[in-house]
Amino acid sequence: MDIELAGLTKRYGATTAVDGIDLKIRSGSYCCLLGPSGCGKTTTLRMIAGHETVSAGDVVIGPRAVGDLAPAERGTAMMFQSYALFPHLTCRDNVAFGLRMRGVAKAERHRRAEAMLRLVQMEALAERLPAQLSGGQQQRVALARALVTSPKVLLLDEPLSALDPFLRVRMRTELKRLQGELGITFVHVTHSQEEAMALSDLVVVMNAGRIEQAADPRTVFERPATAFVARFIGGHNVITLPDRRVAVRADRMLLGPEAGPEAVAAQVVAVEYQGSAVHLGLTAPDLVTDAGTPLTAILSDRAFAARPLRPGDTVRLGWQPGEAHRLDA
Incomplete structure (x- = not known):
């Protein structure tokens, strides 16, 4: 019914x-x-x-x-x-x-x-x-x-x-x-x-x-509707840009040369091996994150093994423009 x-x-x-x-x-x-x-x-x-x-x-x-x-x-x-x-x-x-x-x-x-x-x-x-x-x-x-x-x-x-x-x-x-x-x-x-x-x-x-x-x-x-949904569902970075607030999926974050011309400098603060994937925690001074939390990037195990990173390493970080989903207030 x-x-x-x-x-x-x-x-x-x-x-x-x-x-x-x-x-x-x-x-x-x-x-x-x-x-x-x-x-x-x-x-x-x-x-x-x-x-x-x-x-x-x-x-x-x-x-x-x-x-x-x-x-x-x-x-x-x-x-x-x-x-x-x-x-x-x-x-x-x-x-x-x-x-x-x-x-x-x-x-x-x-x-x-x-x-x-x-x-x-x-x-x-x-x-x-x-x-x-x-x-x-x-x-x-x-x-x-x-x-x-x-x-x-x-x-x-x-x-x-x-x-x-x-x-x-x-x-x-x-x-x-x-x-x-x-x-x-x-x-x-x-x-x-x-x-x-x-x-x-x-x-x-x-x-x-x-x-x-x-x-x-x-x-x-x-397409989480609000910052709360993006946070609670997980797997997203909630970022405040100059003109809007957006969510970017952690598995769509790009590192290194692939990060694009608008990428920012970020420092690796944590590396977690999860079997099929590796979760990276990063801080980027030029990006304002939700509640000041670190950013997360999820890489496949193969991609990480090809270019491993450790806490303290500096890397370029970005995403394709279409991956930033606008959030309601």
């Missing part, structure tokens, strides 16, 4: 957590709400779910406003960061619990629970208790439990944050596969730029309760 947020606001006394945001999420898309802690992304998700009351504005799911409806009446399901599995229930019974609360007969709810466990590749562990599962297995069970009621919208609150890096990548693939197979709308809260880029059709970057940019991942990375 389509989701529309219109002037959505949440206040806690004198504190505004979500400040009049407008957003449209099309049916069947994977949307990630991305931003630092305290930016309002989880509060927004909870207002969509009905777990937080709305101070002002509307939440519209499908054809109707749902602000006055209970969570169970919205056609949504929520997967919590903690997974919140019942420790005394088997995987099957955890998955079937929501159906039990709705009065579904035992045989039918077990059939549907087992179908969901197959979908998340956990059917062989249906009789195990949560304590007998790994973190990734618990996540799959929590996901099956959220999906068993056939929601039109699945809401996920930092579902991968408790997993180790290897498993996090694997579960990203599983989430994307499931969303594609089921064809329902996913709204996923994360503070991980990599996670949002890998999963979403729509990235919504939030800051201080407001939306800084909402676009597909490539647009957000290639």
Whole structure:
């Protein structure tokens, strides 16, 4: 189902957590709400779910406003960061619990629970208790439990944050596969730029309760709307030029003879080997950077090996004119 947020606001006394945001999420898309802690992304998700009351504005799911409806009446399901599995229930019974609360007969709810466990590749562990599962297995069970009621919208609150890096990548693939197979709308809260880029059709970057940019991942990375987005997404240098403020991707910075006639002198202050690439930290007196931070240039391992640099070296630094993307104020 389509989701529309219109002037959505949440206040806690004198504190505004979500400040009049407008957003449209099309049916069947994977949307990630991305931003630092305290930016309002989880509060927004909870207002969509009905777990937080709305101070002002509307939440519209499908054809109707749902602000006055209970969570169970919205056609949504929520997967919590903690997974919140019942420790005394088997995987099957955890998955079937929501159906039990709705009065579904035992045989039918077990059939549907087992179908969901197959979908998340956990059917062989249906009789195990949560304590007998790994973190990734618990996540799959929590996901099956959220999906068993056939929601039109699945809401996920930092579902991968408790997993180790290897498993996090694997579960990203599983989430994307499931969303594609089921064809329902996913709204996923994360503070991980990599996670949002890998999963979403729509990235919504939030800051201080407001939306800084909402676009597909490539647009957000290639053309960040504001200095905040450029900084938070990473991989960009935010530079103040005499007539404007711009973002230049770190992998588009040019060093040495290729830097062009308008290049400036820069000093290498850091070299970080990252396997396939080398990240250089540089300072350039003639360039005003965001918050006075060093500039970053990313070179391929092969390019760096052909012309290695060390901290203290001086080099010409520049970029092609078309690589400087203008930022909003």
